Amino acid sequence: MSRSPKTLTAVALTATAGVLLSVASPAEAADRNRDRDRFTPGAPGAGDPYFPDMGNGGYDVAHYDIGLKYDPASKNIQAVTRIEARATQNLSRFNLDFLGPLKISALTVNGKRASYERTGAQELEITPPRGLQKGRPFSVSVAYSGTPQTIEDPALGTSGWVPNEDGALMVNQPIGAATVYPVNDTPLDKATYTITLAVPKGLTALSNGDPAGSWTKNGLAVSRWEMRQPMASELSMIAIGKYDVLTTKLGRMPNITATDQRLGITPALATDFNKQTGDFQNYLASIFGKYPFSSTGGIALKANVGYALETQGRPIYDLTRRPGTIPRPDLIIHELAHQWLGDSVTPERWADIWMNEGFATYSEWLYFEKYTGKPVQQTFDEVYATPADDDLWVPKTADPGRDNIFHPTVYDRGAMTLHALRKEIGDKAFFTIARSWPTVNRHGNVSTADFIAYAEKVSGKQLDTLFKEWVYTSGKPSL
Known part of the structure; x- marks a missing residue:
C-alpha cells in the first residue's frame, strides 16, 4: 500500500528518533534466548556461483517501499527503505545486501x-528482538544517508549510483x-516496488513503473512511481536530471519517454523516440505475446556508462557519445525484447543469461528482416563466418564465467543457437515457443534445462545434441 503524499517528509527524509531510544526488556532478552533453540540464521547468499555474496536465504520479499x-x-x-517479506524458515536472524x-x-x-552488523563484502546482518516464524510476514525499515558508491568493475562495467553535474542515475546490472x-x-527474489523521489525544483526524477503522483513539498519536487509487477532488483x-x-x-497503457536536455535532442526526434517505442513494442507483442507490464517507455540520457539497459x-x-540523436531502432528493439525475456522471464542463475541476450539479439535479426529486408539467415551466416x-x-x-556474462558469445552465439533451433524444429514450432515460453513463465525464473525441456515438449524432438554443441561446449559448432 502506498503512503499518502503528506507522509513523505516524515517517512523518507527523517529518521524516527523514537526507535533509537527503545531498549530490549528483560522479557524480550529471555525470548531471544529461547528463540536460539528453535530458530536459525538465514543464509548469507543465494547460491549463485558467479556472485556468491549476492542475495540471501530464509525469507521472500513481497514489496520494497523506497523514499529517497x-x-x-x-x-x-x-x-528510508521499508521491506515487506515473509519468512521461509524459522529465522533467528537474516541478512540484507547493503554495500558501500x-x-x-x-x-x-x-x-x-533490531540489532545489526555490517559484515563481509556487502552483508547487513539483522537480529530481530524475537525470532521470525516460518510462513509469517514481517517488515523491516532502514533509515540511512550518505553518498552511494559507484561500482567500476573491469569486466562488468559501471553500475550502482552514478552522479553527474545536476543529477544521478541508478543502474544495477548485475x-x-x-x-x-x-x-x-538476487534475481530469484522478485518483488513489487514503490519509489518516492524528492529532488530540487527544476529537476525531474524518473523510475520504473507507473506514475503515482507528483507534488511540491518544502521546496522539493516529489514524484512517486509504482512497479506493480514483480521486478528483480x-x-x-x-534517473534524476533535467529531462x-x-x-x-x-x-490504455502509458508510454513514457524522456530525453536528457544535455543531449540536445529536438522535440521532433523526441516524438519519434516515443513513437518508435510504441510501434516496436506492438511488433514484439506479435512475436512474444501480451506485454507483461502496465507501462512502457524509455529514457535517453547522458551518463558515461557506455551501454543501454x-x-x-x-x-x-546512454547516448553520451551520440548527442543530438535518439537510440537506434535495433537497440530499442533489443531492450524492449528484454521486457519479455530477461525482465518478466528471468534466469535462475547468471550463467543462463544467454537466454536473455540471445532472444534480444535474435529480435534484432527479426527486425532487420521485417524493416530492412535483410533475411535472418543472412545475418546468421555473417556471424557464423567468424x-x-x-x-x-x-x-x-x-x-x-562470471567475467564473461556480457561477452559477445552470450549475445551472438545465443542468437545463433535460437536460429539453429528454428532450423531444426521448423518455423511453426519455433514461433509457438517464442510466444508461449514468456507466457507460461511470466514473472518467473527459468534455467537453460527448463528451456530445452520446453522446446522438446513443443517440437516433439530430442534436442540434446543441438544444445550440447551450441550452449554447453566451447568451440565453433558444425552445421
Missing part, C-alpha cells in the same frame, strides 16, 4: 528496534542495487 531525497550539490541521499559507505541511523523489524538501498539482491532504476518527458498512450518497463539508453579461432567461440554460452 537527493542533493546534487553534495551528491548525498537521505532515504551509507550510514544507518535507524533500523527496525516489525516496528521494534551488482548495483545494494549501493542505494538494502535489498535481497538488478532491473530497478532511478523533457513525453507521455502518450499505447492502447533493459531496466524494467522503461529501458535506459573464424574458428576467434574469441567468440571460446566461452560456453550457457556457462560463460
Whole structure:
C-alpha cells in the first residue's frame, strides 16, 4: 500500500528518533534466548556461483517501499527503505545486501528496534528482538544517508549510483542495487516496488513503473512511481536530471519517454523516440505475446556508462557519445525484447543469461528482416563466418564465467543457437515457443534445462545434441 503524499517528509527524509531510544526488556532478552533453540540464521547468499555474496536465504520479499531525497550539490541521499517479506524458515536472524559507505541511523523489524552488523563484502546482518516464524510476514525499515558508491568493475562495467553535474542515475546490472538501498539482491527474489523521489525544483526524477503522483513539498519536487509487477532488483532504476518527458498512450497503457536536455535532442526526434517505442513494442507483442507490464517507455540520457539497459518497463539508453540523436531502432528493439525475456522471464542463475541476450539479439535479426529486408539467415551466416579461432567461440554460452556474462558469445552465439533451433524444429514450432515460453513463465525464473525441456515438449524432438554443441561446449559448432 502506498503512503499518502503528506507522509513523505516524515517517512523518507527523517529518521524516527523514537526507535533509537527503545531498549530490549528483560522479557524480550529471555525470548531471544529461547528463540536460539528453535530458530536459525538465514543464509548469507543465494547460491549463485558467479556472485556468491549476492542475495540471501530464509525469507521472500513481497514489496520494497523506497523514499529517497537527493542533493546534487553534495551528491548525498537521505532515504528510508521499508521491506515487506515473509519468512521461509524459522529465522533467528537474516541478512540484507547493503554495500558501500551509507550510514544507518535507524533500523527496525516489525516496528521494534533490531540489532545489526555490517559484515563481509556487502552483508547487513539483522537480529530481530524475537525470532521470525516460518510462513509469517514481517517488515523491516532502514533509515540511512550518505553518498552511494559507484561500482567500476573491469569486466562488468559501471553500475550502482552514478552522479553527474545536476543529477544521478541508478543502474544495477548485475551488482548495483545494494549501493542505494538494502535489498535481497538476487534475481530469484522478485518483488513489487514503490519509489518516492524528492529532488530540487527544476529537476525531474524518473523510475520504473507507473506514475503515482507528483507534488511540491518544502521546496522539493516529489514524484512517486509504482512497479506493480514483480521486478528483480538488478532491473530497478532511478534517473534524476533535467529531462523533457513525453507521455502518450499505447492502447490504455502509458508510454513514457524522456530525453536528457544535455543531449540536445529536438522535440521532433523526441516524438519519434516515443513513437518508435510504441510501434516496436506492438511488433514484439506479435512475436512474444501480451506485454507483461502496465507501462512502457524509455529514457535517453547522458551518463558515461557506455551501454543501454533493459531496466524494467522503461529501458535506459546512454547516448553520451551520440548527442543530438535518439537510440537506434535495433537497440530499442533489443531492450524492449528484454521486457519479455530477461525482465518478466528471468534466469535462475547468471550463467543462463544467454537466454536473455540471445532472444534480444535474435529480435534484432527479426527486425532487420521485417524493416530492412535483410533475411535472418543472412545475418546468421555473417556471424557464423567468424573464424574458428576467434574469441567468440571460446566461452560456453550457457556457462560463460562470471567475467564473461556480457561477452559477445552470450549475445551472438545465443542468437545463433535460437536460429539453429528454428532450423531444426521448423518455423511453426519455433514461433509457438517464442510466444508461449514468456507466457507460461511470466514473472518467473527459468534455467537453460527448463528451456530445452520446453522446446522438446513443443517440437516433439530430442534436442540434446543441438544444445550440447551450441550452449554447453566451447568451440565453433558444425552445421
